[in-house]
Amino acid sequence: MPKCSCKQHDVFSKDKDYKVHKIASNKIAAKIIKLLMDNGCITKRCVYICTSCAAYAESNFISSVQQEQDIFVNQVVTMIKTNNISDANLQKIASAIGERESGKIKTDINDNLCGQYKDVDFLKHCDIDSWVKDRDAVLTSFVTSLCGKDFDNMSSSEKTKVVYAIEHLYSIAMTNTILPFSFSLNLLSYYVSSSKTVCNLYSSAHPSGSYSSVLNWIEQHSQSSIDVPFHNDIITYFDNNQVLARNWRVRYDAKAILSTITTVVHFSLNPPYNLQNNDSFSPRLWLYQSSISDSMQKVLALVNHYEDHFRYLRENYIEGRLQILAAQRRPGLTDPEDTISILLKNEKKTKFSDKSRCQVDCYSFLEHNHKNTPNIHMGNPISVNPCSFNAIKSILEKLKTELGVPERRKWSIIGCDGLPYLLCQRVLQDNPEFQDLLVQPGLGHFEINMAKAVIKLLWEVIGVDLAKLLGYRSPKALQACLQANDHHKAMQFIEILLLGTGDELLQPYIRHCHDRTIEPSAKGFFVWCRDIMDPNYKFLLEAIFTYALAVYLFRAGVRRNNSDAIMACRVKFSSLYFGTGKTNYQRIEMTDLMMRVCAPLEVHQFLQQHETFTRKSLTIQHFKK
Known part of the structure; x- marks a missing residue:
């Protein structure tokens, strides 16, 4: 050796x-x-x-x-x-450190970070602390030392800045790399803006990937379908979203670019129900075999029941307003100020924060039926516009498959807007394979059309004058108010009509009771109205305390999930659909009433308990107080 x-x-x-x-x-x-x-x-x-x-x-x-x-x-x-070294020597040290760490950074990117942005689980559950500790220690120490404190003692916003600083320094060592946190921010920017320009602007200065990278990521992760829970009853709603691209160019045979997608949402009820696993409750057995003539007596009985309930709600409302007006009235006509002026002068204005606003319940005069917050599951979007029979048939096919009808559940409930609802009824009548689906109309478009009909009814009488008082002065502004283009403003307009004009209509009766020293009441008011001969007063009385009040109480019923109030207002208001030419909602009202009278008792009660949903558990707690 x-x-x-x-x-x-x-x-x-x-x-x-x-x-x-x-x-x-x-x-x-x-x-x-x-x-x-x-x-x-x-x-x-x-x-x-x-x-x-x-x-x-x-x-x-x-x-x-x-x-x-x-x-x-x-x-x-x-x-x-101690600053005893020259800047030139310090630059040499910094350059040497950068050259030494560049190779390590490139290795870290290739081995660990290259495809990290593609991992959905990482993006959803990533931990900033562990991610920073796994990066190059020399670079991390340099970045954290700039903050003047240890990384563990930083706030969440400071840690986020450190993460983005590290990603930017990594991208300098290896250009054209996509790093997870910058990519997440670019993805959220695209979600908010839906703009290619925004994505490209952000990617030009950040290691976040280009617009095509964002689209590829979305396409890659949208291939897996969304599963619907099958252990509980489901109520499904679909609605279409349309985006029209503006193009100011004038050219031959120009066509507008329209993006349309149908959004699907599933409400899984809490506490769970199990009606949809019972084949005997399927609408195939009790709805589509019925005729209007066979159910007419039941429909009339249901209409009379809801008419009586609306009269009860109207009496309660008028009773409440009479008490308020009687309390505001002062005897004599020589007083310099009335009660309202004094109240307004002495009232302290209270500012409500965002947290306090949710505590205010302006519809507390109605009983609520919100029991628990449902579990909400977004369904698979459908690239079809539900405006034709073929489109509706395609949507029903996809929803039936997604809901597992009849393999996983025997039947299910689907809700939609007015026009798709009528198209669904035609498709269901002509295609027995879809008759395990029970379709009900959405309440949002009911309120929209009710508001438009009331404003149109009262426009020439008092509506146009009120609109001018509220600032609608130009012809286009008045037309927008008449057509109720902004639904939120339209509802405020109706509430002003109801409260202002309604109180004025009650004032003659208040004076009548005051002169005779009798207590005003709703029943006494209706008895007093029998002797009124003025046609204008009678018209306003009917318009305000029937139709305008029906819209207001309908909105309150929706907010409180009060099925009796919702249906009473719908039934009482339905006659105005015939006067304003809203033929679709004439048919919708009759079809929905037919469905309710034909439904088994368990299904009818189920629909009444789940007319509307609320997402805010705080609101439910407030109701229970």
């Missing part, structure tokens, strides 16, 4: 087993050979070295070298902190 060339071989390898290797064979690390040379144990001409001498050098010489390095580094750090 060849002899080890180390001068201290006898000392280093005493009583130890070893092997001898050629230095040129690279069996012994180059840094160990250098340590032996630096300590005078071998020379450059030496050929052999044993493993025992190499191990001794590694265990004894490295620690001393490390100590020397630590002493030197501490001296340099002290010079830097």
Whole structure:
């Protein structure tokens, strides 16, 4: 066996087993050979070295070298902190550090970060602390030291800034890389803006991926379908969203670019129900075989029931307003100020914050039926506009498959707006394969059409004058008010009509009772109205306390999930559909009443309990107080 060339071989390898290797064979690390040379144990001409001498050098010489390095580094750090080093030398140190860490950063990107933005689980559950600790330690230390505090002691916003700073420095070392946190922000920007320009502007300055990268990510992760829970009854609603692209160019045969998609949402009820697993409740067995003539008596009885309930609601409303007006009235006509002026003068204005607004319930005069917050599941979007029979048929096919009818559940409930509802009824009558689906009309478009009909009814009488008082003065503004283009403003307009005009209509009766020293009441008001001969007063009485009040109480019933109030207002208001030419809602009202009278008792009660839903658990807690 060849002899080890180390001068201290006898000392280093005493009583130890070893092997001898050629230095040129690279069996012994180059840094160990250098340590032996630096300590005078071998020379450059030496050929052999044993493993025992190499191990001794590694265990004894490295620690001393490390100590020397630590002493030197501490001296340099002290010079830097005390500003005893020139900027030129400091630039050399910084450049050397950058060149050294560049390779490590590239390796980290290739090994760990290259496809991290594609991992949905990481984007949903990523931990900033662990992600930063896994990055290059030298770079991380530099970035965190700029903040003047330890990373663990930073706030969440400061940690977020550190993360983006690290990603930007990584992107400098390797351009055209996509890093997860910047990509997430670009993805959210696209979700909010739906703009290619916004994505490209953001990607030009951040390692976030371009517009095509965002689209590829969305396409890749939209291939898996959304599962609907099958352990509970489901109520499904669909509605279409349309985006029309504006184009100011004038050209031959120009066509507008229209983006249409149908959004689907599933409400999983809480507490759970199990009606939809019972085949005997399927509408195939009790709805589509019925005729109007067979159910007419039941429909009339239901209409009479809701008419009586609306009279009860109207009496309660008028009773409440009479009490308020009677309290505001002061005897005599010589007083300089009335009660309302005094109240307004002395009232302290209260500012409501965003948190306090949800505590206010302006419809507390109606009983609520919100029991619990449902679980909401977004369904798979459908790239069809539900405005034709073929489109509706395609949507029903997809929903039937998604809901698992009849394999996973025997039947289900679907809701939609007015026109799709009528189209669905035609499709269901002509296609028995869809008759396990029970379709009901959505209440939002009911309120929209009711508001439009009331404003149209009262427009020439008092509506146009009120609109001018509220600032609608130009022809276009008045037309927008008449057509109720802004539904929120239209509802405020109707509430002003109801409260203002309604109180004025009650004032003559208040004076009548005051002159005769009798207590005003709703029943007394209706008895008093029998002697009124003025046709204008009679018209306003009917318009305000029937139709305008029906819209207001309908809105309250929807907010409170009060099925009796909703249906009573719908039934009482339905006669105005014939006067304003809203033929679709004439048919919708009759079809829905037919469905309710034909439904089994359990299904009817189920529909009454779930007319509307609320997402705010705080609101439910407020109702229960």
